[in-house]
Amino acid sequence: MKLLLTSAGIKNKSIHDALVGMLDKPIAECSALCIPTAIYAISGGADKAWKFLSGQAETPMCELGWKSLGVLELTALPSIDKELWVPMVKETDVLLVNGGDPLYLCYWMRQSGLADLLPSLRAVYVGLSAGSMVMAPNIGKDFVGWTPPNGGDETLGLVDFAMFPHLDHEMLPDNTMANAERWAAGLQGPAYAMDDQTAIKVIDGEVEVVSEGQWKLLQS
Template identity: 75%
Template structure:
C-alpha cells in the first residue's frame, strides 16, 4: 500500500501532483472509499453536519471531491456486524482510501475491530489520510493527542510507519499547535516524528519517506 499522509487534505498543487503520481491510472478512472469513522470520536467534527460535509465532498478539505470515478462510504463501526464477504471484496477492489480527520485512537480502535487494519498492508491501493487519518498510521500519537480513551489506556496507533505526526502546525485556530508545542510533544515520542502544517504531506512508498510541502514542517529525530 502507498500512503499519502496529509494534515488537511489534497489542498495544493504539490500534494495533488504527488497523489496523481502514486496512482497507476488517472483520478477519473479510480474508485475511492471514504472513511469518516475518526470524526465520530472527536467532539469538534462529529457526528452531524461536518461528517456529512466530508462524505459529500462539501468540506474545506479536498479529498472526496477530486474527480474520482466513484466514491463510496466505508463505515468501520458497522463492519463487525456484517459478513466479511459483503465488504472485503469491495475493499480489495478499491483504488484509493480517503480517511478523514477526527480522533486518531478512536480510528485505530475501529480499524482493528473491523479487521481493516489486518487487510491494509496487503492491498494494492493508495491510502490518503487527513490529520487523524494520517496519525493513525504511526506507532503512537503522543499524550497531547489522546482524546478518546482506548480500552488499553495507551496512545498506541497502528504502527504501519515508524514515525509519528503532529498535524496542523501553526494553524490560526489552534494556538496550542506552535512549533514550540510540537517540540515539547516530540520529546515524549520514542522515535522519529514530523510536525507538518496544512500545506504539507508525507508520502510513503515501500518504506521510502518523502515530504511534499508548500508550507512549513520539521523532522524531530
C-alpha cells in the same frame, strides 16, 4: 503499500501531483472508498462527517473527481459478513480516511479487521489528520482524546514516525512549533511537525515530504 499522509487533505498542486503519481491511472478513472469513522468521536461529528463526504469541509478529499465514491463505515463492519465488504476494499483504488480522533479510528480499524488488510492492499491510502496519525506507532499523550479500553496512545505502527498536524493553524493556537517539539520529546523515534500545506508520501517504506508550507523533522 502506498501512503499519502496529509495534514488537511489535497490542499495544493504539489500534494495533488504526488497523489496522481501514486495512482496507476487518472483520478477520473479511480474508485474511492471514504472512511469517516474518526470524526464521530469529536464534537459535531455527524455534521463534520457529512461535510467531508459531500466535499464541503475545506480539506479536499472526496471532491477530486473520482470515478466512483463509496462510504466504508468501520463501526458497522464487525456486524456483517466479511464477504460483503472485503472484496470491495481489495478492489478499490483509493482509501480516503477522514480526520477526527486517531485512537477511536485505530480501535475501529482493528475491530473491523481493516488494520489487518491494509499492508496487503493495492489501494493508495490517503489520510487526513487523524487518518494520517493512526499509521504511527504512537500519537503522544497530547493527542489522546477518546480513550481505548486498554488505555495508552498506541496506534497501528505501519510507519516508524509520528505526526503533529495543523502546525501554526490560525484556529489552533496551541499548535506551535515549541509545543510540537515538547510533544516529540515524549516519543521514541522520529516525528514530523507539519502544516496544512504538507503531506508525507510513503512508498514501500521510502519516505518523502511533499510541501508548499512549513514542516520540520523532530528527532526525539
